[in-house]
Amino acid sequence: MNNFTISIIGMGYVGLCTAVGFASKGNKIIAVDNDPEKVNSINKALSPFHEPHLNDSLQKAIKDGYLRCIPDLTEAILNTEITFITVGTPTKADGSINLQQIQNSAIEIGKALNKKDEYHLVVVKSTVVPGTTENFVKPLLEKHSNKHCGSDFGLCMNPEFLMEGSALYDTLHPDRIIIGENNQKSGDTLESLYTEFYSKEIPPILRTNLSTAELIKYANNAFLATKISYINTIANICEKIAETDIQTVAKAIGLDKRINPQFLRAGLGYGGSCFPKDLKALIAFSKQNNYNPTLLQSVQKVNQQQINHTIDLIETELGELSNKKIAILGLSFKPDTDDMREARSIPIINQLLKEGADVTAYDPVAISNAKSIFGDKIKYASSAIECLKNTDCCIIVTEWNELKKLTPEDYKQHMKTPILIDGRRIYDPKQFNQKITYKGIGLGRKDL
Ligand code: UGA
Numbered sequence: 001m002n003n004f005t006i007s008i009i010g011m012g013y014v015g016l017c018t019a020v021g022f023a024s025k026g027n028k029i030i031a032v033d034n035d036p037e038k039v040n041s042i043n044k045a046l047s048p049f050h051e052p053h054l055n056d057s058l059q060k061a062i063k064d065g066y067l068r069c070i071p072d073l074t075e076a077i078l079n080t081e082i083t084f085i086t087v088g089t090p091t092k093a094d095g096s097i098n099l100q101q102i103q104n105s106a107i108e109i110g111k112a113l114n115k116k117d118e119y120h121l122v123v124v125k126s127t128v129v130p131g132t133t134e135n136f137v138k139p140l141l142e143k144h145s146n147k148h149c150g151s152d153f154g155l156c157m158n159p160e161f162l163m164e165g166s167a168l169y170d171t172l173h174p175d176r177i178i179i180g181e182n183n184q185k186s187g188d189t190l191e192s193l194y195t196e197f198y199s200k201e202i203p204p205i206l207r208t209n210l211s212t213a214e215l216i217k218y219a220n221n222a223f224l225a226t227k228i229s230y231i232n233t234i235a236n237i238c239e240k241i242a243e244t245d246i247q248t249v250a251k252a253i254g255l256d257k258r259i260n261p262q263f264l265r266a267g268l269g270y271g272g273s274c275f276p277k278d279l280k281a282l283i284a285f286s287k288q289n290n291y292n293p294t295l296l297q298s299v300q301k302v303n304q305q306q307i308n309h310t311i312d313l314i315e316t317e318l319g320e321l322s323n324k325k326i327a328i329l330g331l332s333f334k335p336d337t338d339d340m341r342e343a344r345s346i347p348i349i350n351q352l353l354k355e356g357a358d359v360t361a362y363d364p365v366a367i368s369n370a371k372s373i374f375g376d377k378i379k380y381a382s383s384a385i386e387c388l389k390n391t392d393c394c395i396i397v398t399e400w401n402e403l404k405k406l407t408p409e410d411y412k413q414h415m416k417t418p419i420l421i422d423g424r425r426i427y428d429p430k431q432f433n434q435k436i437t438y439k440g441i442g443l444g445r446k447d448l
Contacts, residue, residue, distance in 0.1 A: 180213025330398025
């Protein structure tokens with residue numbers, strides 16, 4: 001097998017999982033990051049973030065000599081054939097995308113290409129708004145390399161669809177591969193890498209121009225976010241109808257093949273480093289292009305309103321929140337990650353604190369990241385049971401498996417008043433309703 005040598009710039013989720021994924025099938029990978037701590041940690045086979053199964057695969061890749069991490073981008077370009085850019089594209093104050101890291105990478109890659117005689121393929125994997133690769137990355141690469149894109153080096157845009165929590169699995173088993181290409185040779189080179197990599201398990205490959213590939217990523221995330229806000233809207237309607245349950249409605253509509261069951265879990269809404277950021281960027285991009293994307297703005301609004309709605313549910317039970325003791329179970333933006341970026345726990349806890357509540361929180365892995373956000377404004381428990389002790393109300397914010405194992409008795413025994421707001425609908429209402437005060441998002445009240 002003629003495996004390509006690959007460099008990957010930026011060791012966030014996408015970068016590291018892509019690096020480990022390629023290394024697992026025998027590609028020689030040079031990972032690059034400008035944070036010396038990250039570089040050290042990766043070379044010691046310790047993932048800088050919590051991601052199931054990643055440490056084992058990282059360990060194997062390092063031990064077998066297929067992956068090393070360095071700070072020097074030039075060395076990485078000179079010693080590889082293909083470079084993936086996987087740096088962050090955060091949000092600016094006005095909601096638009098911040099391309100600073102993309103700019104730095106493109107300039108440095110360009111300078112390194114200037115020192116190289118052989119053909120090299122540059123692939124943008126970071127999420128960037130349509131036109132960025134063509135009108136921003138390409139001119140920077142050409143200027144700093146003094147070479148022509150197409151003949152001297154190739155350029156592709158290849159969005160990533162992995163989810164945190166199943167990042168490695170998703171990298172190894174994608175539904176499809178999108179190759180946005182500057183020209184045929186660029187696309188052919190990337191397609192041959194993937195054909196070799198996935199072999200018989202190759203998913204469908206779609207080849208497009210650069211801007212279409214960029215838009216596909218936003219369209220994908222915006223659609224999934226729309227599904228979530230849609231089901232949360234129906235959930236809120238359910239709460240107005242006696243004896244209805246959003247989970248039954250979601251199950252039924254999910255069986256329609258045109259809808260499908262995924263991303264129909266009603267609850268506190270979406271968080272994380274992607275949906276909120278990508279929605280903002282797509283809205284800002286549309287407005288810059290004189291289009292007001294009303295649907296996407298509503299998706300955002302519904303997501304924000306789920307927080308107020310949850311606070312309303314608590315207040316209905318407790319009245320004034322001042323000095324009330326509230327337990328928060330789950331802090332990360334979703335289970336199986338310690339990622340707190342845009343986690344729903346943040347606006348909920350901030351609102352509770354604003355109203356004078358006394359908050360204690362528990363999360364299996366995200367406490368240390370949460371401490372850098374809330375500091376000593378809240379208390380931290382070392383177990384779910386400890387978190388419940390003497391509290392007036394508990395909110396399930398993240399659907400960790402270990403929380404699913406708690407019983408109504410656990411809540412009854414340890415809380416001062418067993419009032420449970422199930423923000424992720426992890427419990428069986430029938431079982432819980434009999435023993436404690438149980439309120440779930442999208443659960444029609446009995447007494448309506
Ligand atoms: C998301 C996309 O799913 C990936 O395809 C994409 O590659 C990634 O963003 C990205 O752009 O990099 P991720 O942010 O890891 O992945 O997490 P998701 O599993 O999509 O969940 C996002 C949020 O939606 C979480 O807060 C989750 O709790 C919430 N969610 C998800 C719901 O509230 N209901 C659902 O039914 C599904």
